[in-house]
Each structure stands twice: as C-alpha cells, then as structure tokens.
Amino acid sequence: MVETKQDFMTLIEKIEEQSWYKKPIGFGLARVDRGQLTPEKILQATYPVVNWNENFGSAAVFLHALRQTGTELDTSKSELVCDISEAFVDQCSEIFKPFLMQAVGDDHRNVQVTAVLSSLKEHNELKCEDYKMVFIFEDDKPQSVESVYLKLYALSTGKAKLRSLNLDGAFGQLHNCAWSNGKPIELDWLRTHEVTLKLCGNYPEITMVDKFPRFLSHVIPADNTRILETSKVRFGAQLAAGTTVMPGASYINFNAGTEGAVMVEGRISSSAIVGAGSDVGGGASILGVLSGTDGIPVSIGENTLLGANSCTGTAIGDSCVIDAGVTILPGTKITLSEKAVAAIAEANPGKEITPLMRGKDFLGVNGVHFRQNSTNGQIIAMRSTREVKLNDELH
Amino acid sequence: MVETKQDFMTLIEKIEEQSWYKKPIGFGLARVDRGQLTPEKILQATYPVVNWNENFGSAAVFLHALRQTGTELDTSKSELVCDISEAFVDQCSEIFKPFLMQAVGDDHRNVQVTAVLSSLKEHNELKCEDYKMVFIFEDDKPQSVESVYLKLYALSTGKAKLRSLNLDGAFGQLHNCAWSNGKPIELDWLRTHEVTLKLCGNYPEITMVDKFPRFLSHVIPADNTRILETSKVRFGAQLAAGTTVMPGASYINFNAGTEGAVMVEGRISSSAIVGAGSDVGGGASILGVLSGTDGIPVSIGENTLLGANSCTGTAIGDSCVIDAGVTILPGTKITLSEKAVAAIAEANPGKEITPLMRGKDFLGVNGVHFRQNSTNGQIIAMRSTREVKLNDELH
Amino acid sequence: MVETKQDFMTLIEKIEEQSWYKKPIGFGLARVDRGQLTPEKILQATYPVVNWNENFGSAAVFLHALRQTGTELDTSKSELVCDISEAFVDQCSEIFKPFLMQAVGDDHRNVQVTAVLSSLKEHNELKCEDYKMVFIFEDDKPQSVESVYLKLYALSTGKAKLRSLNLDGAFGQLHNCAWSNGKPIELDWLRTHEVTLKLCGNYPEITMVDKFPRFLSHVIPADNTRILETSKVRFGAQLAAGTTVMPGASYINFNAGTEGAVMVEGRISSSAIVGAGSDVGGGASILGVLSGTDGIPVSIGENTLLGANSCTGTAIGDSCVIDAGVTILPGTKITLSEKAVAAIAEANPGKEITPLMRGKDFLGVNGVHFRQNSTNGQIIAMRSTREVKLNDELH
Incomplete structure (x- = not known):
C-alpha cells in the first residue's frame, strides 16, 4: 500500500x-x-x-x-x-x-x-x-x-x-477525415449516411477534410499569443509566446514556427523557423524543403522583416529586410555596391562578402537589406538600417 | 402493379x-x-x-x-x-x-x-x-x-x-444570405430579431454572408483529397481525386478546379483549370476572365509549377515552371536566348518559338521555365528541366 | 407620469x-x-x-x-x-x-x-x-x-x-481570449479545466484566440455586401454597401475598409481606405502605417485596380492601375516617358508630373498605370486607359 x-x-x-x-x-x-x-x-x-x-x-x-x-x-x-x-x-x-x-x-x-x-x-x-x-x-x-x-x-x-x-x-499513419465541430468523421460514414442526413436536414457542417487537426483543437497558447483564425496553424506547429498569426494569407505548417514574439501574416512552410522579433509580412512566403529551396530547411533570424509578398527560399540572418515583392531563392544573383560590401562586411566579421553573391551565400549574414532597384530591375543587397549585435565571443 | x-x-x-x-x-x-x-x-x-x-x-x-x-x-x-x-x-x-x-x-x-x-x-x-x-x-x-x-x-x-x-x-437567381452552421438565414430576419437575439445572448455565429454555399457543405470528396479549410473551396468548384487545398492564400472559385492530383496553395479563379500533377504555389494567382487575362479562360497544363506569389494571366503548358514572384500576363514581353529558343522548339515540334514572345504566345508550349533575371530585371523563358512527353501522333 | x-x-x-x-x-x-x-x-x-x-x-x-x-x-x-x-x-x-x-x-x-x-x-x-x-x-x-x-x-x-x-x-483595454461559437473564453479557464474537458470529450472548438471579435459577430451587412469568410473582416472595419470580400488572401483590419462597392481579394491594413468601384486583387497588399509606408495612412482612390500580388505603401489616386506583382512604396523610383508625362499631366491639371518620380509623389494623381517593363525591369508609370473625371470647380 x-x-x-x-x-x-x-x-x-x-x-x-x-x-x-x-x-x-x-x-x-x-x-x-x-x-x-x-x-x-x-x-x-x-x-x-x-x-x-x-x-x-x-x-x-x-x-x-x-x-x-x-x-x-x-x-x-x-x-x-x-x-x-x-x-x-x-x-x-x-x-x-x-x-x-x-x-x-x-x-x-x-x-x-x-x-x-x-x-x-x-x-x-x-x-x-x-x-x-x-x-x-x-x-x-x-x-x-x-x-x-x-x-x-x-x-x-x-x-x-x-x-x-x-x-x-x-502522414502514412494518419487517416484522412472530414472534421465537424472538432471531431473527425470517416468519409465512408458520410457516404453511407449521405441520403438520410441530407433529406432529414442533419448533414454536419464540415470545417475541413485532412489528416491533421488544428493547433487550437489541442493546445492552449500563451496569454499574449494570438491566432486570429484557427485554420491558419496546423497541429504540430510551434508558436513562441507573443506570436501573432493574422488571418489574411498566413499559414504555419506542422514542424514549423517561431522562436520568439513574431508577427505572422505570411506562410511558414513545414521545417521553416522564424526568430524572435521578426515580422513575416502579408503574403510573404517562406519556402519549405520540397519547393524552391535547395533542400535545406529555411531559418529566418531575429529582428528581420520579410516584406509583403516577398518570397524566401534560403536562410536569412538577423536584422535583415527583404523588401515587399522581392524574391530571394538560393540561386538568385544579388549585386552589391562597393559601399554595401564594406558595410555588410563590417557588420559580419569573418564572413566573405563580395560584389555578386547568390541567395544561399547569405547564410548567417546579418544586417542585410534585399531590394530590387526600380530603375533597372537589379536585385541588390545593402546594409539594413537595423542594428546588428556582434557576437563578442567571436572578436 | x-x-x-x-x-x-x-x-x-x-x-x-x-x-x-x-x-x-x-x-x-x-x-x-x-x-x-x-x-x-x-x-x-x-x-x-x-x-x-x-x-x-x-x-x-x-x-x-x-x-x-x-x-x-x-x-x-x-x-x-x-x-x-x-x-x-x-x-x-x-x-x-x-x-x-x-x-x-x-x-x-x-x-x-x-x-x-x-x-x-x-x-x-x-x-x-x-x-x-x-x-x-x-x-x-x-x-x-x-x-x-x-x-x-x-x-x-x-x-x-x-x-x-x-x-x-x-448569381441573379441566388439570394445573399448569412450562413450559420451550414444553414442560410435571411439578412432581414437577422435585422428584425437583432435586438432580442443580442439581448438574450442568442445571436447566431455567422460564418459567412454570400449567395453560394461551400463545396464541403454539399459534396464528399475522394478519400485522398484534402481541403484544409472549408471556406477555401466554393460550391461549384471541381477537385479531382488527390487534390490538396492548403489554408494559406488559396481559393478555388465555382466552375474552376483541377483535373488530377494538384497541390493548391494559391488562387484558381472562376473558369481556370489546372492539370494533373501540377502545383499552385503559396499565394500564386491564376487570373479569371474578368481581370488581367485577355478574356480567354486560363488553363494550366500537367506537371507544371506556379511558384509562390507568381501570377498567371494566360494559358501555360505542361512541365512548365513559373518562378516565385514572377508575373506572366498575356501581354508580358518575354526574352529568350538563342539556346532557349532551340531547346524549347525541340520540345515543341511545330510551334513557333522566337527570341521575343508575349505571354499569350506560349499557348500549348510545354517545358518552359519563366524567370526574372535578377541582374537586369528581364523576364526570360528557358527550357525547364522537366521532361516533356511528345505527342507521338504529331510526328 | x-x-x-x-x-x-x-x-x-x-x-x-x-x-x-x-x-x-x-x-x-x-x-x-x-x-x-x-x-x-x-x-x-x-x-x-x-x-x-x-x-x-x-x-x-x-x-x-x-x-x-x-x-x-x-x-x-x-x-x-x-x-x-x-x-x-x-x-x-x-x-x-x-x-x-x-x-x-x-x-x-x-x-x-x-x-x-x-x-x-x-x-x-x-x-x-x-x-x-x-x-x-x-x-x-x-x-x-x-x-x-x-x-x-x-x-x-x-x-x-x-x-x-x-x-x-x-488594444490595452481588451483581453486576449479563446473564442468558441462566438463566445469569449478566458485562456486560464481552459487551462484549469483542460484535463476534465479533454478526457470527457468536451473540449470546445476554438475558432480563434484574439482580443477583437469578428465583424459578422456584431454587425449585419447591407443586402448586397458579401463576406465569404467571417475571419476575413475584423470588428471595427467598415464595409460600404456592395463590397465583396473573397476568402483567398484577403483581410480587412479594424479602422480600415471601403467607401463604396469594392471587390476585396487582398489585404486592407488598419487605417487604409479604398474608394468606390475599386478592386483589390488577389493577394494585393495595402500597407498599414506600421510597415512600409512613410507613416501616412494609405488611401486608394475610386475606380482603381490593384493587381494580384501587387503591394501599395502610398496613396494612389482615382482610375489608376497597379499591375499584378508590382510594388509601389513611398520611395520607389518610377520612370515616365515624355508621352506619359504629358498624358498624366493633362489628366491632372495643376499637378507636377516629371520623368522620374517617387511613389509618394503620386498623391492625388489620377489615371496612372504602374507597370514593370518586362524587358529591363524598370518600374514605369503610363496614363491608364481609365477615364478620369476632372473636377470642374478647379478649372
């Protein structure tokens, strides 16, 4: 006893x-x-x-x-x-x-x-x-x-x-179901009872058909976390306290999410992670390993802004900005002025910064502002106006 | 008897x-x-x-x-x-x-x-x-x-x-209603009863105000079809088995849809059709006949990828790729290198391929990769790396 | 008495x-x-x-x-x-x-x-x-x-x-709650009862976690107004009669909205206003005062089209068009041909129109078509084909 x-x-x-x-x-x-x-x-x-x-x-x-x-x-x-x-x-x-x-x-x-x-x-x-x-x-x-x-x-x-x-x-373990009021229903059950349910006015309101449930059906978020529409976060996503998910074009897939307070108005694909204080602008797209990246999961640093309708297929550092509408894929050729090379190099001791870089070359590079020059269409990188905290241990 | x-x-x-x-x-x-x-x-x-x-x-x-x-x-x-x-x-x-x-x-x-x-x-x-x-x-x-x-x-x-x-x-035949729990309510009924419903705490949860219901309120999809949020597919859309509709920026309007297993993370406007094995990337927009097309409904071929936040206003063939963020409208001028002209011509016997084409000239042209050159802003077409099956009957 | x-x-x-x-x-x-x-x-x-x-x-x-x-x-x-x-x-x-x-x-x-x-x-x-x-x-x-x-x-x-x-x-006055069936629930109440609710199968279906409710939970729209998904319009937004809000990438935040019949398939950020007869295309983004604008709330004129996946961070006049995929921020340099300068000036008596303008210089300028030249990446402005009604009192 x-x-x-x-x-x-x-x-x-x-x-x-x-x-x-x-x-x-x-x-x-x-x-x-x-x-x-x-x-x-x-x-x-x-x-x-x-x-x-x-x-x-x-x-x-x-x-x-x-x-x-x-x-x-x-x-x-x-x-x-x-x-x-x-x-x-x-x-x-x-x-x-x-x-x-x-x-x-x-x-x-x-x-x-x-x-x-x-x-x-x-x-x-x-x-x-x-x-x-x-x-x-x-x-x-x-x-x-x-x-x-x-x-x-x-x-x-x-x-x-x-x-x-x-x-x-x-995915192979889970069953595809219709979901009504948070409960899964076998599609075959619906088929079997369709005639009776419909004629009697009892056909259930189906909110989705999927293998996964939604995050909010299982998890209670932190007091300062907001998810303005439940369909926008799949179960298996992770949202650090203070994260806000808006209902426009946003979506956070499973095994993806945020590591601090992040404003999410765009897509965080499965395996992608966004650092504290960053902002995923309206319609911005962080690609997953299955499309447009080079197979390496994308991490976005801290205090970084992905502008509205921008698209990111490679890792981006801290204190960066991607302008609205700009796409940075691993292979995107990005031009840097002499001044930009110097300024970005200064903020990133030990990193090789050159006048022509690819998107994937910016792994671990902080304080970069990616833009498209509107007079000649060139994708350029400048030093962002955001402060970069240098890692003291490195110097 | x-x-x-x-x-x-x-x-x-x-x-x-x-x-x-x-x-x-x-x-x-x-x-x-x-x-x-x-x-x-x-x-x-x-x-x-x-x-x-x-x-x-x-x-x-x-x-x-x-x-x-x-x-x-x-x-x-x-x-x-x-x-x-x-x-x-x-x-x-x-x-x-x-x-x-x-x-x-x-x-x-x-x-x-x-x-x-x-x-x-x-x-x-x-x-x-x-x-x-x-x-x-x-x-x-x-x-x-x-x-x-x-x-x-x-x-x-x-x-x-x-x-x-x-x-x-x-549209003229249908009535605009508030919908609650899958049932339509006349807006005037709500107005008439607003004071009592609200004071008694019985005001219904309205999920939408529209003339059309949602696809999932009437149709049971195939076992391998997924619709992660019911609002994303209007009744009158058609989804071939194996289609997945994600909840980010996607939408499939009535009289539009897919002809095979398609991953849908973008918009398929009314009258647009997407072929089997294709992928409509996050926030990608396939325009309808009322805006940005030349009035011809847009068809997307098979095994084609529309990148995240791309926009398509004209028909695209099989095994094509539109890069993330790229817009191809009927009038868009697209530049092809000599090599690209040759490679695309080889994959498309009988089609006229030239160094400068418009978006609408690519009707029925397969195996094309549409990109924006990031060093000079030029919209270009190359031969995609996707295999094109030649139609034997034509040769 | x-x-x-x-x-x-x-x-x-x-x-x-x-x-x-x-x-x-x-x-x-x-x-x-x-x-x-x-x-x-x-x-x-x-x-x-x-x-x-x-x-x-x-x-x-x-x-x-x-x-x-x-x-x-x-x-x-x-x-x-x-x-x-x-x-x-x-x-x-x-x-x-x-x-x-x-x-x-x-x-x-x-x-x-x-x-x-x-x-x-x-x-x-x-x-x-x-x-x-x-x-x-x-x-x-x-x-x-x-x-x-x-x-x-x-x-x-x-x-x-x-x-x-x-x-x-x-924001400071309102409490962050879980919402189920239109009713707010304290997150702490959910935490306190989580074990019992889940074990007994009574865990409520949470539709969102936010401080604000949704527009349709409190307001009955006009007979010809349509909101195809309730999460797309926050309480505090204003929708003029005849406005349609589609369920793809759209969102209308509080203290933002429309002044006449508008087709909304994109985002209208808090403080942004769209004029009658305009069209916010699929995934188009009208920025709010907190990101990408110069701090002045964005107004969009009447009869103006914001193309799919376009992005607007500054005021746009009447009868304008921003092409699909084009971004106009306050600082965007926009090139005008001699012909364009003349035609836009003619439609805008008293406004200074020059061969190189910034996005913010177009405040109050009507009848402009913003495009990206697809052969050289240049952002250009032309006279749109939309009629501009001159204000008689000014002439």
Missing part, C-alpha cells in the same frame, strides 16, 4: 530497477476518437497531459499499473500503445493517493488525469475503449496514430524543439 | 413513349431551405443524389409519379421544378418496390431517396414543403435556385466538365 | 436643462460576456442598438433613469459605464410608454431594447449583471472594454467615419 510520498518514491525505485522497465522519452494518456464504421481505426488522439523527458515517476506508475492489471508490456520497441481497464485506473489511483490533494492547477497533472478517470468510473461513465496509454521509448519513425499525435503535441507545446523529432511516415 | 423488375422495365418503356415525356439532362430531389421571413424564397437546395445524363429510368418514374398525383407537367421549358406530395412519395415507392432490397450503398440511390421519404411519412415527419423535384431538360440559363444548385452539383461531383454548363445569370 | 409624446418631450427638455446632464457622442445598452474565472473582467460587449450623434432623447431617458434609481452619475469624464437594475428597466419602460406600440423594425430601437429587458424581467429571466449602460461624452482614449466596443460599433456600422475616432490604447 502506498500511503505516503516516501512509499511512492520507494515503489518508483523498485519499478525502475526491474528488467522490463524502460524510461520513455514521452508518454501520456490519450482519449481517442475511433472510426464510426471501423472502430479499430483511431482517427484522433487527445492528450490532456503531455510528458516529454519529464515526470518519470508517473511513467513508472502507469507502466507498473498496466503490468499489474494484466497487460503484456513489450518495452523493446520504439513505442507502446496500450488499452486501459478499470483495474488499471484503480491501481493508478491507489499509487497516486499521496499526491491527490495537491493535484490541482499545474501540479501533478498525471494524477489529475487518474482522478478524472476514477470519477468517471464511480459514475459508471468510464468507457475504457475511449482511452489509450501511450509511451515512446525511442525517437524512431512513428508506428501509430497515437505516437504521431504525442510527437506533434511535444512540438506544439514547445517541449520538443522544432525539427528535432523523427516524423518520417507520419 | 409493379411487382418485378420486368414490370418496372415495361412501365418505364411505356412512360418514355408518351408524348409529354422528355429525357432530362439532370434531375434530382432536393431538400430546400426557405426564407425565414419569406418562405417562398428558396435559399438553398441540397441534393442527396445527383443524376446527370444517367438513371433515366428513375427520371421516368419521378415524372410519371408527379403526373399521376396531380402535378401538371410542362416539359417544354428548359427546366422543371415541382412540389412533392405524400401521394407522390407513395407512388414512387410502389414503382421502385422491386429494387428496395438492393438499395444500399452506391446502388439505387434514387430508390434510397424514396425509401427515406417513405419512412419519414410513416413517422408523420414528412414535411412536403421541404422538398422539390427538379429536372433540367436543356442546358439553358438557369431559371431557379434549384436548377443553379443542380448544375453546381453536376460540376462539383465531376459529373459535368468544368466550363461545360450554362451558368449565365446564376 | 409620461402618458403622451408631449409628456415625453417635456420631460426630456427638463432633463437636458439639469446641470449634471451632458449630451453624449455615443451611447447604448450592452450585453456583456464576463470572465469565467474572473467575472469582473468584461470579455465582450454586444450592442443591439448603437447611438452615435443621434437619439439624444433616449440618452436623456437612460441617464435620468439611472439617476432616479440610485446610480451616482459622473458625467465629467470622457465616458461612463453603469450597472443596470430592475428599477432602471421599469423606469425606462415607464417613460418610453408612448412609443411602445410603434417600436418595431427600424423605429424606436432604444424602446425595443427596454421592452425586451422588461419582458425578461416579467419572466424572471433578467440577470442585471449581464448588462451595462454605456455613454461616451468625449472622443478621448477609451477607458473600458465597453467604450472600445461602442467605438468599434460606430465604425463598423458606418455611423462614424474611418480614422475619425480616438482608439489609442484600445
């Missing part, structure tokens, strides 16, 4: 010593939406609490409770997705008892999960088939809808860094 | 022999949404089944049943919109009886419609004023909301080819 | 003579949404009727009734936000009695407000904490959520001119 926190700690140590035990990278209990026609198909997994390189005590409890209540645990694979049972819920409640009273707000969120399940059980409302216990042991290709969602949660909650997780094959 | 399928066939033959009978191009039973203040105004027509150059037996049944139950049929006009009655439902059920048991899934969808109406009637829930029986006999200007919707259905389900139907005056 | 309209008039005169009375610029009764965790926080204010420089009789009644029923009125500040009581509702009903029978449709809307509150009271459904009586006496910085909303209503209903109101600090 676990009566005290000390009992709890002792038990955790004992669990962690066992040969079958393996420390997970991430874990959580998910509520799952199943296919209306094919219930074995998981359409969505919603995690009230996401654990990522943390809360290993809770992980041990969940694994132990599964094992104690009859689940055969195979911790040798990269991930583990388990059904839950009433006995599992009881077992977890038993072990978490010493923490129950403090499990409010941000504290002991996994205990809160157990408490809610317990309460549902008491009211005879616990449907165990609605839940899955999910563990990721190695950052391998995801093998299930549940692990894809857990990784996307890790990215969108900021617990994992953008581009840091293996998402190979994630 | 129609007891067997043979009886049914015999009846159909007899109906089709009658002088009043006319084969419809399209027909279907619609559930209609009526004005809240002016119920005679039809705001929306929802078809569970769309018949287009097909299922003439069912058409004969419906016309016959209307006639037998007291409707005066005038089949001399281009279209016919009829009220239905309980007697009509009984009559159809009677005639369709031999097919009732097989009317499931994709089979005998018109029989399914009748069966649902019959079942509603049995439960005393059939409100006949909610339904209309609609026939289009000739592809003339639509004369009713119901026939506009039937034509838009024919386009959006892919049963009619894009640009193939007469939609003249369609 | 107020039995006749004459009694009413006499009372109003008496009220207006009193020393405490002050004529408000704007006033109205608002239904307020309060914070779920912190009810003293007003998240949204919904006005069924907006009074702006009008209906002073009703203002006098409301002020008088507040005073009579125990509210201490301080009319010395720029604005006044008062709680209401059942006694207040009774008092207003009493005074408005002579107008009750005519208070329908567009007539006596303030009386309608009182009547609805009265009726709620009779049914014991009046929750006084849901309402506030709001007055603005001077157009100073708004001091409350309620006055910010009243000013945004004045703009969005067209009762106040764009750019005419003091909105300094409005």
